[in-house]
Amino acid sequence: MSITPEALGAExxxxxxxxxxxxxxxxxNGDTALNTVQDDGEDSWASFKDASTQLDVHESLELLALGEVVARKAHDSRLVxxxxxxxxxxxxxxxxxxxxxxxxxxxDTFLGSIDRQLDDDAAAAAAARELAGTRPGR
Incomplete structure (x- = not known):
């Protein structure tokens, strides 16, 4: 399965x-806060606590694609x-x-978001443009 922002964005x-x-x-990043277990005096967890936290290829690609998903979704939330x-x-x-x-x-950001996100809903786009009013500074 290919890891893409589009696939993860839907999920x-x-x-x-x-x-x-x-x-x-x-x-x-090697942050052990997520994988550290309290030591009850047993040495069985010592190697686990010090283990490498490097991601495998699948997880690394997921990390990269999720960064893009978050950036896109956060950008889209500006319109709202x-x-x-x-x-x-x-x-x-x-x-x-x-x-x-x-x-x-x-x-300009708002008008650009309207054009990208509401291009298939003419009524919603018109209402958003009316709400925007005229460009500041004019």
């Missing part, structure tokens, strides 16, 4: 993808967040501050 939500990504990242902020009464300066960009960049 994972943003939350579950981020959780799995974090798990694999910690294992690959910006629409919620606009409906809640925020202006473009406030939205820009929350995104760490200029008001013009925030507006």
């Amino acid at each position: 994972f939500t943003l939350t579950t993808a981020a959780t799995r990504l974090d798990f694999l990242s910690r294992r690959d 967040g910006i629409r919620a902020a606009l409906r809640g009464g925020a202006d473009w300066e406030q939205i820009a501050q929350a995104l760490g960009v200029t008001a013009e960049q925030a507006w």
